Amino acid sequence: MESRGLVLVVEDDPAIAELVTLYLRRDGFGVQVETDGQAALAAARRVKPVAVVLDIGLPGMDGIEVCRAMRKDGDWTPVLFVTARDDEVDRVLGLELGADDYVTKPFSPRELVARVRTVLRRANGPGAGEVLSAGGTRLDLGERRVWTDAGEVALTSTEFDLLAHLMRRPGQVFDRAQLLSAVWGYAAAAGTRTVDVHIAQLRAKLGAQCPIRTVRSVGYSVERQ
Incomplete structure (x- = not known):
């Protein structure tokens, strides 16, 4: 299967990271996993992923800070947030962040992969020249x-x-x-x-x-x- 590109998965729960990795790889994506915000930001700058699956509740630098730093860098790589609380939705999609989508825990890994495909299709779809x-x-x-x-x-x-x-x-x-x-x-x-x-x-x-x-x-x- 031809690779769809590298997805950066940022998740400090090993079981969730393993499950998300499994389903993304089944769908043809390469995966790099990071477990904390500082390492995630460094990886985003280094490997230039096609998309980032970003947990909010990270140790140290949380997911919101990671996304804010990416946008400040001028990096508009599609970001899909993973949040444990529905009341964080407005915050993660907030004006200063520019996230592309989100899923709320517990989530279906199939749904998450479908959401990743959707944001990439929008970002990379053929232009109409209009x-x-x-x-x-x-x-x-x-x-x-x-x-x-x-x-x-x-x-x-x-x-x-x-x-x-x-x-x-x-x-x-x-x-x-x-x-x-x-x-x-x-x-x-x-x-x-x-x-x-x-x-x-x-x-x-x-x-x-x-x-x-x-x-x-x-x-x-x-x-x-």
Whole structure:
């Protein structure tokens, strides 16, 4: 089987790390495991993984600090957080971090692998060579880059695909379940709060030129030009 690339797994529980490694390798990924935050950050800088599966509850430097340091370095490698508490979801997907997705313990290793495949498909998918424009925001589908009048804006692969999905269909209103299915690739049962958090991230990054509007009691849309 052709390798899908190296995934950095950061987990201090040996049993969980072993299980995640087993399933990722079965799916064709190479795996490097680190058990603490400092070693994880050094590994991310050294081996340049295609994705990082990052536990929050690490000894010393926790997963949130690791992700923050990566983003500060300008490293936008897709990050999938593993969290033990559902009430941490807003925090791990928070504006200053830019995580791409998360799973909550206990989780299915098959689901985790599927989530890794999804974030990589979004990050590495073929570009259409088309440039979209709305509300002062320009989005290049081929190069996967975004600009406002203030300059280029760094987005995660998930943020980019959410914005692109809305901008491709100006005037159409999507509810949260539709966006979760179209962009994240899984059912609304997984929790639609993820959508709201990513919309908030986009608005914070794009500022006044963010073209996304809230349609009360329904969902989100980008207005026609």
